Each structure stands twice: as C-alpha cells, then as structure tokens.
Amino acid sequence: MGYDRLRPVGPDHHHHREHEQPTPKNNKKKLLIISVLAFTLIVVSAVCAVVVVRLREGGGATSVGGSGTGTRIPRKPTQAISRTCGKTRFRMLCVNSLLQFPGSLTASEKDLVHMSVNVTLQRFNKALYTATSISYVQMDPRVRSAYDDCLELLEDSVDALSRSLSSVIPSQKGNGKVGSTQDVMTWLSAALTNQDTCTEGFDGLRGEVKDQVAAKLADLSELVSNCLSIFAASGGDDFGGVPTQNRRLLASNDGVSGENLDEQHFPKWLRREERQLLDTPVSAIRPDIVVSKDGNGTVKTISEAIKKAPEYSTRRIIIYVKAGRYEESNLKVGRKKTNLMFIGDGKSKTIITGGKSIFDNITTFHTAAFAATGAGFIARDMTFENWAGPAKHQAVALRIGADHAVVYRCNIIGYQDTLYVHSNRQFYRECDIYGTVDFIFGNAAVVFQNCSIYARKPMPFQKNTITAQNRKDPNQNTGMSIHACRILPTPELAAAKGSFQTYLGRPWKLYSRTVFMLSYMSDHIHPRGWLEWNATFALDTLYYGEYMNYGPGGAIGQRVRWPGYRVMTSEIEAAKFTVAQFIYGSSWLPSTGVTFLAGLEV
Numbered sequence: 367m368g369y370d371r372l373r374p375v376g377p378d379h380h381h382h383r384e385h386e387q388p389t390p391k392n393n394k395k396k397l398l399i400i401s402v403l404a405f406t407l408i409v410v411s412a413v414c415a416v417v418v419v420r421l422r423e424g425g426g427a428t429s430v431g432g433s434g435t436g437t438r439i440p441r442k443p444t445q446a447i448s449r450t451c452g453k454t455r456f457r458m459l460c461v462n463s464l465l466q467f468p469g470s471l472t473a474s475e476k477d478l479v480h481m482s483v484n485v486t487l488q489r490f491n492k493a494l495y496t497a498t499s500i501s502y503v504q505m506d507p508r509v510r511s512a513y514d515d516c517l518e519l520l521e522d523s524v525d526a527l528s529r530s531l532s533s534v535i536p537s538q539k540g541n542g543k544v545g546s547t548q549d550v551m552t553w554l555s556a557a558l559t560n561q562d563t564c565t566e567g568f569d570g571l572r573g574e575v576k577d578q579v580a581a582k583l584a585d586l587s588e589l590v591s592n593c594l595s596i597f598a599a600s601g602g603d604d605f606g607g608v609p610t611q612n613r614r615l616l617a618s619n620d621g622v623s624g625e626n627l628d629e630q631h632f633p634k635w636l637r638r639e640e641r642q643l644l645d646t647p648v649s650a651i652r653p654d655i656v657v658s659k660d661g662n663g664t665v666k667t668i669s670e671a672i673k674k675a676p677e678y679s680t681r682r683i684i685i686y687v688k689a690g691r692y693e694e695s696n697l698k699v700g701r702k703k704t705n706l707m708f709i710g711d712g713k714s715k716t717i718i719t720g721g722k723s724i725f726d727n728i729t730t731f732h733t734a735a736f737a738a739t740g741a742g743f744i745a746r747d748m749t750f751e752n753w754a755g756p757a758k759h760q761a762v763a764l765r766i767g768a769d770h771a772v773v774y775r776c777n778i779i780g781y782q783d784t785l786y787v788h789s790n791r792q793f794y795r796e797c798d799i800y801g802t803v804d805f806i807f808g809n810a811a812v813v814f815q816n817c818s819i820y821a822r823k824p825m826p827f828q829k830n831t832i833t834a835q836n837r838k839d840p841n842q843n844t845g846m847s848i849h850a851c852r853i854l855p856t857p858e859l860a861a862a863k864g865s866f867q868t869y870l871g872r873p874w875k876l877y878s879r880t881v882f883m884l885s886y887m888s889d890h891i892h893p894r895g896w897l898e899w900n901a902t903f904a905l906d907t908l909y910y911g912e913y914m915n916y917g918p919g920g921a922i923g924q925r926v927r928w929p930g931y932r933v934m935t936s937e938i939e940a941a942k943f944t945v946a947q948f949i950y951g952s953s954w955l956p957s958t959g960v961t962f963l964a965g966l967e968v
Contacts, residue, residue, distance in 0.1 A: 881911040
C-alpha cells in the first residue's frame with residue numbers, strides 16, 4: 367500500500383542525494399570518549415553493586431556468575447525472584463539476569479526492584495561500549511544513519527536508566543532520590559522506546575553491521591520491559607482497568623485545586639518573573655542569545671546558538687530567533703542542552719525548515735528539520751517545516767524526545783510523519799499541525815490542547831491518518847491525548863474530500879493508545895473513524911477512545927467495533943487523559959507559565 371510507514375530504502379528503490387559519511391578523524395575523539403565513559407560506568411556500576419551487597423550481608427558476600435570464587439548459580443531461583451519475575455513478560459530472562467547479579471540470592475522482593483534496573487543499566491552500558499567498536503567499519507549511508515541512531519539512543523537510554531536507578535535504589539540518608547514514581551515510569555518507558563527506534567532503523571536492511579548491532583543489543587528491550595513490569599507491580603503505578611498512570615496523583619490530587627490553578631500552581635523554586643515567559647511580549651524579554659540572519663544578534667545561525675548554550679543548565683536559557691527563514695543541517699538540541707527556550711517573532715515570521723526525507727538514504731529519525739532531546743525544551747511563536755513533499759514519504763518537521771517539553775503557538779508543517787512525538791512527556795498548546803499519513807506519530811506521553819490539526823491532500827490512492835501511536839508494552843505510561851482541538855481539512859483537501867479518506871489514527875504497535883476528547887471534527891473524517899494497520903493486528907490490545915467530540919465528523923454511529931475501541935461515557939475515565947492526570951507528574955507544566963486546562967472543562 368502506498369501509505370505504509372515502513373518500506374525498504376536504498377539505491378535500488380529511488381534516487382537520492384549523496385549522504386556524506388562522518389570521517390574517522392572527525393568521529394574518533396567522540397567515539398573514544400563514549401567508549402571510555404561506557405566502560406567506566408560498567409565498572410562503577412558493578413563495584414557499587416558489590417559494595418551494596420557486602421554492606422547488606424556484613425561483608426561476607428560471595429560472588430556469583432563468573433567472578434571471585436566463582437560460586438555456581440543454582441538452577442532454581444529463590445522464592446523472591448520467582449515471585450518478582452512472575453510479574454514480567456519475559457520470565458526466564460528475568461530469572462537468569464537476576465541470578466547473575468550479586469546479592470540476589472538473599473534479596474527481598476523490594477531489593478529486586480532496584481536490582482532489576484541495575485542489571486539492565488549494566489547491560490546497556492556494555493552494549494554502548496561494544497557497539498562503538500564497529501564504528502570504523504565501512505557502511506553505506508543508510509546503514510550509517512541507522513547505526514548513528516542506535517548510538518545516540520543508547521546514550522539517552524543509559525542516562526534514563528541511571529536516573530531511574532538513582533530514584534529506586536534505597537537511600538540510607540533518605541534524600542538520594544532524583545525522581546518521582548511518574549518520573550521513573552516515564553524514563554523506563556523512554557528507554558524501551560529508544561530500543562524500538564534503534565531496531566526499526568535497520569528495517570529493510572541486511573548485512574554484517576545490522577547483525578552485529580542486533581547481537582550487541584540482544585535482550586535490551588526485554589530487560590527494560592521487565593523493569594517496567596516489576597516497578598509497576600511494586601506500586602509504581604496502577605495499570606489495572608483503564609490503562610493509564612498516576613494512581614497516587616488521583617488519590618492525593620497532588621495539590622491541584624482551584625486556588626492553586628489560579629496561581630498557576632508554580633513550584634517554589636521558580637521566580638515569579640520567569641512564570642510569564644510564554645505570554646510576555648518579545649520586546650519585554652531579555653534573551654541570553656539572539657539569532658539574527660543579518661548579523662544584528664549574538665549569532666547568525668540557530669546551530670551556533672545551540673552550541674553557545676551551556677550544558678546541563680538548571681536555569682532557563684532563552685534563545686530569541688528573529689524573523690527569517692532558517693534552513694540548517696542537523697539542527698538538534700541534544701540531551702546535555704537542558705532548559706532551552708526558543709522564542710520566535712511569530713508563526714509566519716520565524717521559520718525553521720528543512721527538506722530531508724528517507725529518499726536521502728537516511729532513517730526517518732534522521733529526517734527531522736529540528737530535533738530536541740534536552741529536558742525542559744520549550745518553543746514558542748515559530749514554524750517548524752519539512753518541505754520535502756508527499757512524494758518523498760517519511761519527512762519529519764519536528765522531532766521531540768525531551769522530557770517536560772512544551773510547544774506553544776507554533777506551526778508544524780509537513781506531509782507524511784510531520785510531528786514525531788518520540789518519547790517522554792510533552793505538551794502542545796495553540797499549535798497548527800499539518801500533514802497526511804501518520805502525521806502525528808511516536809510514543810511520548812503527550813497532550814494536545816486547543817490545537818488545530820489539518821489533514822492535507824495526499825498523493826493519489828493514499829489515505830490520511832492523523833495519528834500513529836506506537837506504545838509497545840502494556841506498562842508504558844505513554845499515549846496521545848487530543849483535547850479540545852479542531853480536526854479540520856485544508857481547503858485543498860476539502861475541495862477533493864470525496865476522493866480521499868481521512869482517519870483519526872491507526873495502531874503502529876500492539877498497545878497503541880490514543881484518545882480524542884471534546885474536539886470539533888469536520889466532515890472529512892471517515893465515519894468509521896479509525897483504520898487498521900494490517901488486518902487484525904492490535905485490534906484487541908489497542909486503546910482508542912472518543913469522548914464528547916462534536917461536529918459532522920464526530921458522529922459515532924458508524925465507528926469501528928474493535929475490542930480495543932471505546933466511546934467513553936464516564937467523565938472519570940476521560941479525566942485520566944487530561945493534563946492533570948496524564949502528564950502533570952511533578953508539577954512541571956505550570957512552572958513553564960503556559961496556559962493549560964488541567965481537567966476536562968473547556
């Protein structure tokens with residue numbers, strides 16, 4: 367079918383621009399640093415594990431699994447291990463991995479929670495270290511693109527798992543945790559998504575590099591899945607009934623009240639003058655860096671601004687991008703560039719654009735005109751565009767894997783795969799999003815609020831699908847919530863709507879989860895509402911919901927009858943997908959200053 371997401375890409379399938387491979391000279395230093403860092407983390411992690419065990423057992427711990435005295439691992443797991451692993455989807459892998467971990471033979475079920483994360487982190491560190499060993503193998507551009515994706519995603523996963531471990535490991539002082547329950551579920555979910563993306567990058571490819579990467583990354587997804595299962599079962603979250611998150615938040619309401627919302631519910635650490643950044647006129651803001659093409663700023667390019675911004679900033683770094691059309695290669699706010707805020711002169715004035723597509727012999731992940739993975743990323747009053755066109759298929763305008771990301775009053779324009787909401791927690795408010803096939807896709811925990819979502823005229827014989835959500839594991843706290851939005855056709859599609867079908871979404875992965883709530887739907891939406899991905903795939907495991915939508919396309923009489931689809935009639939069920947309950951977490955969103963609806967009320 368012409369609208370399939372994944373298809374082989376290579377020189378035999380289409381023309382492409384030459385993709386310049388990174389030279390060994392340019393990459394040698396970076397890869398050496400990555401290798402040394404990964405190896406160091408492996409050693410430190412292992413040493414810490416042994417120290418913890420020795421402290422717990424009075425210094426008399428016996429090494430297990432090939433080191434020290436070489437005590438043989440018993441074939442039968444302890445009762446605690448059996449009970450813990452009985453909660454997982456990959457039980458034997460869970461048992462074997464825990465049996466090899468120091469101290470697991472005397473560990474309680476509570477101890478095994480952090481041990482499962484620790485052993486997974488060690489395996490990721492080892493995978494990152496060994497994966498760099500083939501960096502100098504000759505690769506064609508498409509393979510190199512997939513390989514580079516995997517290295518980046520492995521680094522991101524090591525960081526996510528490290529933060530998760532710091533949050534779940536017992537602290538003698540009681541103050542060593544860095545994240546909440548919701549944080550840990552988010553970070554583990556993101557690590558699993560990262561591995562899925564890495565694997566997908568090699569789809570349709572063959573050869574030694576793919577085989578070697580697959581061997582080095584074997585079992586990583588399953589190990590993270592087991593961590594999610596164990597942590598969720600330990601009280602990490604409630605995934606019973608309606609598959610959502612934040613049982614603790616529902617019980618305590620986490621301080622969400624009318625009074626607090628009137629005060630924007632800001633955390634104490636945020637200064638009052640920072641709270642209004644998203645609605646303060648540009649003329650009243652003092653940016654840290656000014657980007658201006660005419661040379662009247664701090665720098666002339668956005669890439670220079672990103673490079674100039676400090677790493678791991680704990681305060682908001684404001685980058686003001688003056689009006690202009692900016693087309694730069696590989697624009698990315700990396701993981702180390704935290705709390706960056708980009709402010710433009712308006713949707714129609716400040717435009718970040720690019721034209722890369724899979725026809726350039728690169729992965730979908732690599733096509734983004736702009737990408738951000740640094741936590742706390744905010745964009746306001748600008749356009750992100752990919753102009754490759756519908757014939758170039760996958761071509762991303764904006765990709766975000768940053769935790770606590772906010773996109774406010776922005777245009778996001780493309781055709782197929784316009785907006786890649788890759789992972790972590792994200793919020794979009796008053797944005798206009800344009801596309802054709804799967805044009806909002808990914809596995810973040812994301813809420814779209816008061817946005818206009820425009821289906822465009824696709825190529826002949828294509829079907830429009832607004833969403834393609836790829837939740838892979840039932841314990842991931844991810845999904846798409848489209849709340850109080852407008853689902854519209856562009857004038858070009860409206861004039862030809864009888865020739866093209868438009869659907870609300872289709873299930874990219876087994877546990878795909880998407881809801882539309884209190885949104886206006888025009889008559890371009892097909893009466894069935896939703897489209898199959900492939901025959902009966904995921905129809906009984908997905909979670910697709912609609913709640914009190916209206917307009918000619920919101921009629922539910924002819925909707926699909928899939929086991930996983932439901933018309934939500936309960937306000938309690940629908941409320942689970944609001945900002946307050948789905949992505950609110952540790953009160954991060956109010957601190958940005960962006961206007962939002964915490965509950966269902968419009």
